[in-house]
Amino acid sequence: MDLIADHISHRFGALEVLDDVSFTVRAGEVVAIVGPSGCGKSTLLSILGGLLQPSSGRAEWRGAPPPDSRNPLTFVFQDFALLPWCTVAENVEFPLLHAGLSESERRAVVDDALRRTSLSEFRGAYPKQLSGGMRQRVGIARALAVRPAILLMDEPLSALDSQTRELLMEDFVGLLADGAMGAVYVTHNLEEAVRIADRIVVLSRRPGRIREVVAIPLTRSERGDIRAREQLLALQSELWSLIREQAVEAEREVQHA
Amino acid sequence: MLDRAGDQAASPPGDIDTEARPVSFRGAGFAPKAGRYSGWIALVLVMGLWQLAGSAGWVNPLFLPPPSAIGLAIWKLAMSGALWNHVSASVVRIGAGWILGTVAGVAVGFAIGLSSLARGVGITFISALFPIPKIALLPLLILWLGIGEEPKIATIALGVFFSTAISVYSGVDAVPRNLIRMAQSFGVPFASIVRRVIWPGALPSILAGFRITASVALLLVVSAEMIGAEFGIGAFVLQAGNLMQTDQLLAGVVMLSLFGLAVGKMINLLETRLLHWR
Numbered sequence: 001m002d003l004i005a006d007h008i009s010h011r012f013g014a015l016e017v018l019d020d021v022s023f024t025v026r027a028g029e030v031v032a033i034v035g036p037s038g039c040g041k042s043t044l045l046s047i048l049g050g051l052l053q054p055s056s057g058r059a060e061w062r063g064a065p066p067p068d069s070r071n072p073l074t075f076v077f078q079d080f081a082l083l084p085w086c087t088v089a090e091n092v093e094f095p096l097l098h099a100g101l102s103e104s105e106r107r108a109v110v111d112d113a114l115r116r117t118s119l120s121e122f123r124g125a126y127p128k129q130l131s132g133g134m135r136q137r138v139g140i141a142r143a144l145a146v147r148p149a150i151l152l153m154d155e156p157l158s159a160l161d162s163q164t165r166e167l168l169m170e171d172f173v174g175l176l177a178d179g180a181m182g183a184v185y186v187t188h189n190l191e192e193a194v195r196i197a198d199r200i201v202v203l204s205r206r207p208g209r210i211r212e213v214v215a216i217p218l219t220r221s222e223r224g225d226i227r228a229r230e231q232l233l234a235l236q237s238e239l240w241s242l243i244r245e246q247a248v249e250a251e252r253e254v255q256h257a
Numbered sequence: 258m259l260d261r262a263g264d265q266a267a268s269p270p271g272d273i274d275t276e277a278r279p280v281s282f283r284g285a286g287f288a289p290k291a292g293r294y295s296g297w298i299a300l301v302l303v304m305g306l307w308q309l310a311g312s313a314g315w316v317n318p319l320f321l322p323p324p325s326a327i328g329l330a331i332w333k334l335a336m337s338g339a340l341w342n343h344v345s346a347s348v349v350r351i352g353a354g355w356i357l358g359t360v361a362g363v364a365v366g367f368a369i370g371l372s373s374l375a376r377g378v379g380i381t382f383i384s385a386l387f388p389i390p391k392i393a394l395l396p397l398l399i400l401w402l403g404i405g406e407e408p409k410i411a412t413i414a415l416g417v418f419f420s421t422a423i424s425v426y427s428g429v430d431a432v433p434r435n436l437i438r439m440a441q442s443f444g445v446p447f448a449s450i451v452r453r454v455i456w457p458g459a460l461p462s463i464l465a466g467f468r469i470t471a472s473v474a475l476l477l478v479v480s481a482e483m484i485g486a487e488f489g490i491g492a493f494v495l496q497a498g499n500l501m502q503t504d505q506l507l508a509g510v511v512m513l514s515l516f517g518l519a520v521g522k523m524i525n526l527l528e529t530r531l532l533h534w535r
């Protein structure tokens with residue numbers, strides 16, 4: 001299943017946030033969206049996932065989602081968005097309650113998602129009892145439970161400390177390794193972008209326009225190699241040079257606001 | 258291999274001629290904690306002093322009867338059955354008024370929290386009517402509903418309704434938007450979002466509202482009973498005052514206090530059971 005941004009523009013009142021953004025996420029592909037603060041990255045993701053109606057243009061999908069997918073476009077949120085009154089297992093089960101599954105089928109799906117995210121022994125815990133990293137694992141387990149075709153990840157690691165980020169990034173790379181799921185990965189962290197993406201869409205400062213689309217010339221499994229790291233670092237600094245000037249401007253704008 | 262700093266990192270600074278001074282602690286205070294027994298001890302002390310003042314004749318028992326006299330009055334009232342008559346009359350009125358007001362308040366509060374139309378209309382009316390002391394409407398309600406239980410129950414229901422509606426829609430407004438968006442992103446239907454996300458999310462505010470409406474109901478039942486009732490704690494307190502039976506008057510006040518405490522405990526229990534996730 002492909003996900004297509006078709007000439008998407010958006011404004012909040014007088015504020016123009018996105019201007020004529022078009023690109024395609026092909027089946028199984030991971031596309032990162034990067035850009036300076038306030039360039040409309042998260043707005044674009046909300047539009048792609050159907051949570052926001054664009055002022056013009058549209059988000060569309062082409063091709064069939066996997067037959068067992070219960071929610072082809074599934075979000076993983078920056079702030080995890082877990083129901084604090086539900087246990088880990090109940091949170092993962094939440095989107096399945098309306099999927100027409102029997103209790104035993106739901107239980108099997110939940111068990112599988114918890115196992116894949118190493119959460120099986122925490123199924124009865126409440127979100128407040130978990131660390132940030134574990135909470136985001138619950139968010140990922142919940143997403144996996146509905147078997148998405150494309151994960152829409154809105155800065156999924158930015159609320160976490162650097163060590164937890166590293167661990168979860170390894171998990172993401174593992175989950176996306178077989179190409180069964182694609183992802184749109186919104187981040188301000190260029191290191192994450194070059195680590196996980198097949199292509200990186202660089203947006204300009206507000207209103208966000210596509211400035212460049214950069215393909216990463218390495219498979220994700222090759223990127224752990226020491227020589228590949230140098231190449232990725234070079235790519236990262238290239239991306240930074242694209243963004244830096246506008247990031248400085250964006251920061252000044254925020255300070256003057 | 259990692260280059261380790263060894264013991265040097267932990268060694269004292271080189272300039273040993275300068276005297277080292279401890280960093281003074283300045284983080285004390287601003288964390289009050291109630292002692293486990295201090296409240297009870299203070300209560301016993303105050304009651305003891307009160308009893309002593311009465312027994313020693315420092316105060317006229319007509320104006321402030323000692324705790325023993327109040328206890329005795331409660332005992333006599335309980336034995337004669339009058340206590341039950343008055344308490345049960347008040348409890349029935351509070352119960353009926355509170356339930357009516359709460360059911361209507363929850364329904365209207367949710368409507369205001371979820372629908373633009375209901376919000377536009379509802380908030381205007383609530384803002385206009387909420388500040389009216391509801392007891393002022395009792396004479397009108399007597400005209401409408403006749404003399405009897407109905408106007409008293411309706412007064413309590415009105416008082417409870419407004420506070421409940423406000424706490425419910427404030428609670429619905431306070432449900433984190435990201436949870437609603439999350440549910441929408443999984444295609445969860447509207448009714449289910451209300452039941453599984455908004456209702457539990459608003460529950461802390463709704464239960465906090467119950468605490469307020471319980472005291473509103475108590476206040477209104479006493480006022481309404483003082484205006485016109487044969488039985489009920491409010492009527493009893495007023496009669497006792499008219500007859501200068503201050504021990505009985507205070508016995509009624511103690512019953513009101515116990516009733517308030519019991520309701521507070523029940524709400525605590527509800528909070529512990531329903532909000533254990535907090």
